[in-house]
Amino acid sequence: MARSVKFENKEGILYITIDRQEALNALNVSVLEELYEVFTMAENSEEVKTVLLTGEGKAFVAGADIQQMYEMSPKEGRDMAKLGHKVMNLIENMEKPVIALINGFALGGGLELALACDFRIASTKAKVGQPEVGLGIIPGFGGTQRLAKLIGKGKAKRLIMTGEIIDGLKALELGIVEEVTEPDTLMEKGVALAETIMKKAPLAVGAAKTAINKSMDVDSKSGSDFEIESFSSVFSTEDKMEGMSAFLEKREAAFKNK
Numbered sequence: 001m002a003r004s005v006k007f008e009n010k011e012g013i014l015y016i017t018i019d020r021q022e023a024l025n026a027l028n029v030s031v032l033e034e035l036y037e038v039f040t041m042a043e044n045s046e047e048v049k050t051v052l053l054t055g056e057g058k059a060f061v062a063g064a065d066i067q068q069m070y071e072m073s074p075k076e077g078r079d080m081a082k083l084g085h086k087v088m089n090l091i092e093n094m095e096k097p098v099i100a101l102i103n104g105f106a107l108g109g110g111l112e113l114a115l116a117c118d119f120r121i122a123s124t125k126a127k128v129g130q131p132e133v134g135l136g137i138i139p140g141f142g143g144t145q146r147l148a149k150l151i152g153k154g155k156a157k158r159l160i161m162t163g164e165i166i167d168g169l170k171a172l173e174l175g176i177v178e179e180v181t182e183p184d185t186l187m188e189k190g191v192a193l194a195e196t197i198m199k200k201a202p203l204a205v206g207a208a209k210t211a212i213n214k215s216m217d218v219d220s221k222s223g224s225d226f227e228i229e230s231f232s233s234v235f236s237t238e239d240k241m242e243g244m245s246a247f248l249e250k251r252e253a254a255f256k257n258k
């Protein structure tokens with residue numbers, strides 16, 4: 001069967017595109033399995049420094065596959081839940097930056113997928129929301145948790161409990177995305193962000209990502225302790241010496257990921 005998750009590595013950026021346009025890129029079990037496979041490869045490959053994730057056509061991802069869920073037994077539903085969480089957690093916890101480029105509909109599980117990424121850039125054509133309550137369910141891939149942590153309890157409740165679908169500018173205003181741009185500059189903006197980050201020390205970038213994620217899950221004392229440990233570990237890297245020497249010698253740093 002043809003794959004729905006396409007990928008291509010160019011100069012350290014892994015471009016991942018979900019292409020299942022007949023269902024607006026809805027996440028069925030096989031798309032989730034493919035995403036897990038591709039992100040595992042991205043995490044382990046030395047050739048990949050940053051990931052850009054987008055959808056083909058008029059959707060980023062229009063949600064979990066409603067047709068497939070309708071036909072699922074409770075056991076299959078549970079297995080899908082486990083798989084979905086595995087994918088979202090992999091993306092959130094991998095050290096490399098992952099940027100979601102929201103080109104169109106990012107609804108339900110599609111918005112949850114974008115929320116697991118580090119950054120979200122939306123096109124002016126984006127439509128985002130958590131419409132699950134209209135289907136008799138709630139967000140099931142971490143949406144109630146990640147959205148509330150990202151934008152606050154009140155705004156998350158309003159979106160999730162009304163199922164309202166909003167555009168990119170409104171998503172920017174609420175803090176769901178960090179940037180909005182015209183459709184034809186979406187990829188360019190994603191690449192520019194990826195390149196900016198790739199100029200920095202990768203181990204430091206990864207450690208910062210992990211420490212910030214940690215702050216969302218633990219009390220502030222544990223978070224500070226974790227930061228001290230992470231700081232110590234990057235302090236002993238070759239790239240720390242390189243970054244500081246480069247500054248003192250007034251030249252650009254050449255980081256080695258060591």
Ligand code: DAK
Pocket residue numbers: 022023024026062063064065066067069077078080081082084105107108109110131132135139140141
């Ligand atoms: N699933 C399956 N097919 C979908 C789909 C989806 N989410 N969204 C769209 N499609 C299909 C449509 O059925 C249609 O197929 P055909 O009729 O051509 O065969 C095709 O894509 C084109 O869609 P439309 O004809 O509807 O296109 P429009 O431009 O008119 O409308 C739309 C676009 C995005 C407004 C509309 O398609 C729509 O409302 N789609 C559903 C959006 C939605 O409700 N998404 C949330 C899904 S619920 C779980 C964890 C997480 C979740 C579930 C379980 N576990 C823990 C187990 C997450 C749940 C969700 O994401």
